[in-house]
Amino acid sequence: GENVGLHLPTLSVQEGDNSIINCAYSNSASDYFIWYKQESGKGPQFIIDIRSNMDKRQGQRVTVLLNKTVKHLSLQIAATQPGDSAVYFCAEYSSASKIIFGSGTRLSIRP
């Protein structure tokens, strides 16, 4: 059979600890950078975004950091919970009104 995310990088985190998921992007002209969460058998779900002229944005238990100098994006999840287990994708939104996805990371939670 086939396993979803078989070749994805995996991050294993102890429940209650903070998680940091990283992503490198290539298109400096994107207007927004976005993080999506994808659970097994479901479509991607919007988590948080950051406009290209910002460095940091905080949500509920999540923080996104943008480093335009090195074209790096990160997602920090505070106090990781079992429900956070999923594949996380970074994505870019361009003026052409479309979202382009980057690489994914599988987050697994250790009890």
Added chain:
Amino acid sequence: EAGVAQSPRYKIIEKRQSVAFWCNPISGHATLYWYQQILGQGPKLLIQFQNNGVVDDSQLPKDRFSAERLKGVDSTLKIQPAKLEDSAVYLCASSSGAYIGYTFGSGTRLTVV
């Protein structure tokens, strides 16, 4: 608000056969997208519709893939003939115009054997 509906959820076909997927976007969403997600990868945009017109189909393999959105609402994506490498999840998404309103369906998992 109802989400993006897709059917079927799963499909298994033999190579060289044909297959079609259906998508019903969120009511009122003018923009509709089809993505292909191969296992272990991020979704890749195949085609973008604005109402019933094609905005971008640059990544659609037109020798075997086709898509239509005749009345600017529902859409179908067809593969004819299918190849083994077409095995993937096909995701439909719709948008009200701003990406925050971009909503994905649960997808159709296609296995070509």
